[in-house]
Amino acid sequence: MIQLTGVSKTYNGYIKALRSVDLTVEDGEFVFIIGPSGAGKSxxxxxxxxxxxxTAGTAEVNGYSLVGLKASDKPYLRRTMGVVFQDFRLIDKKTVYENVALAIRVTGAGNREIREKVDSVLKIVGLSHKAKRKPPELSGGEQQRVAIARALVNSPKLIIADEPTGNLDPERTKETMRLFNQINRMGTTVVVITHEKSVVNDMAKRVVYLENGCILRDATGGYNQ
Amino acid sequence: MKKRGNIRYFLKEGAANFRLHRIMTTAAVMMLAACFLVIGTFVMIVADINKTIDDVGMQNEIVIFLQDYVDDASAEDFGYTLMDMENIASVTFVSRDEGLKDFSQNLGGDEIYDSYADDNPIRHSYHIIVSDLNGVEDTVNMLRAMPQIARVRASIETVNTFLKFRNVTMFIGVALVIILALIAAVIVSNTIRLTTFARREEIAIMKMVGATNRFIRGAFLVEGGIIGLLSALFAYVLLFVLYQFLLVPEMSLITLISYVSFSSVWHLFLIGYLVAGMLYGLVISFFTIKKFLRV
Incomplete structure (x- = not known):
């Protein structure tokens, strides 16, 4: 669950990236966060x-208060969520299997558990047959699915995707969004940050519109609703 | 089980990283080995100088002459008194008669002995070797204070010169070792910083998926440890070859020089090198990676 109350963020004392944002995302929700460049999405x-x-306000994610969070607690917060980026952020020298396994290995899981969970998520994203390939040998869509598998492998409560379809063609974009929808139906909260209208319009989900660091609209529907 | 799995993973990752960045890590191994080699060579040379000084110093005896009134039996017993004193390694008694014989032989014949045998002017004496040259002055002072002793002959100035020379070489040796150790630290640190910098994306990804700093450090520490150990072994082999086959044959030509045999210190060097190499790799990796973990 995400609970932001009056959250502001100012860089260098004068660049206001977020201005008193209030946002609640309940467990199991699917939310798009949209807005133009510089809106404060990142x-x-x-x-x-x-x-x-x-800089101000209170923020809580999956039971962790983000204000004054100790550095030693951050890894444990991050294990409760999976993050998917536009540029995939995979380690090129590792295989698909190793990339996905990394996210669960860091939790101290044993080899058998790692094997079982990685096999399972690779099946979900349809990449079991490419487990031994390295990212540069895969297409953009496949790399994004590896990133999604990595985000999923710890069975997180929350998945945050930052422009997950930015580098994909329309067909791969639909495929990826279908995958997020499927993950959401399995009970995981999904937050997708995007500025692609078509992605938002294709799915009738909650849309939070951000501009100049403020939430201007929060409703269910398409990009312009 | 979990820990064992992680350790295996760190070892695998560390070895893989070592292979992946082999040019940089090989350069680090060579540089560190060179530093270790120079340190080792210098330590051996300083040890040789010390041994030479000790050996020469040991030949520098203290000679004491007993009072005229000390009779033969008391003179011989006086040896026990001397051996009970601190810093005395050995004593050799030279009776009046032996003294006269030596004296006359040194001057070229028995005639002198024959002329003085009945009225021997030579005193009973002892030739003393001290165990620690540093304490020779105190020992001489103690001997001078003893009523049975008429005269003490000791080349304290010579001994002090030896000691000063030894202290200077020791000081230079320690200073050089410290400087070289610092240079070695900078070399390893730079190499690890470069390899870490090249992998900052990977570190960011690991942080993003919830890796603790301890986990991320694991592989880097293994890599640093491998660099340290390989450097130590390489330096050890080079030191053995350099010292045993190049330095010792040259030094043995100079009769004045005593040298420490490598076979008597090989285990000290092997353990010292391995421990130092391992510590270098681990400690420097630990501190170098620290700044890349602040995400």
Whole structure:
């Protein structure tokens, strides 16, 4: 669950990226966060992943208060969520299997558990047959599915995707969004940050519109609803 | 089980990283080995100088002459008193008669002995070797204070010169070892910083998926440890070859120089090198990676 109350973020004392944002995302929800460049979407993502701390307000994700969160607690917060990026952020020298396994290995899981869970998520994203390939040998869509598998492997309560379809063609975009929908139906909260109208319009989900660091609209429907 | 799995993973990752960045890591191994080699060579040379000084110093005896009134039996017993004193390694008694014989032989014949045998002017004496040259002055002072002793002959200035020379070489040796150790630290640190910098994306990904700093450090520490151990082994082999086959044959030509045999210190060097190599790799990796973990 995400609970932001009056969250503001100012960089260097004068650049206001977020202005008193109130946002609640309940467990099991599917939410799009949309808005033009410079709206504050990336800052919001950084706050949710504890990369930056709000300047004002309170923020809570999956039971962790993000204000004053100790550095030693950040890994444990991050294990409760999976993050998918536009540029996939895979380690090129590792195989698909190793990339996905990394997310669960860092939790201290044993080899058998790692094998079982990685096999399972690779099946979900349809990449079992490419487990031994390395990212550069895969297409953009496949790489994104590896990133999704990595985000899923710890069975997180929350998946945050930052422009997950930015590097994909329309067909791969639909495929990826179908996958997120499927993951959401399995009970995982999904937050997709995007500026692609078609992606939002194709799915009748909750849409939070951000501009100049403020939430201007929060409703179910398409991009312009 | 979990820990064992992680350790296996770190070892695998560390070895893989070592292979992947082999040019940079090989350069680090060579540089560190060179530093270790110079340190080792210098330590051996300083040890040789010390041994030479000790050996020469040991030949520098203290000679004491007993009072005229000390009779033969008391003179011989006086040896026990001397051996009970601190810093005395050995004593050799030279009786008046032996003293006269030596004296006359040194001057070229028995005639002198024959002329003085009945009225021997030579005193009973002892030739003393001290165990620690540093304490020779105190020992001489103690001997001078003893009523049975008429005269003490000791080349304290010579001994002090030896000691000063030894202290200077020791000081230079320690200073050089410290400087080289610092240089070695900078070399390893730079190499690890470069390899870490090249992998900052990977570290960011690991942080993003919830890796703790301890987990991320694991593979880097293994890599640093491998660099340290390989450097140590490489330096050890080079030191053995350099010292045993190049330095010792040259030094043995100079009769004045005493040298420490490598076979008597090989285990100290092997353990010292391995421990130092391992510590270098681990400690420097630990501190170098620290700044890349602040995400």
């Amino acid at each position: 800052t919001l993502l950084k706050i949710l992943t504890a990369e930056v701390e709000p």
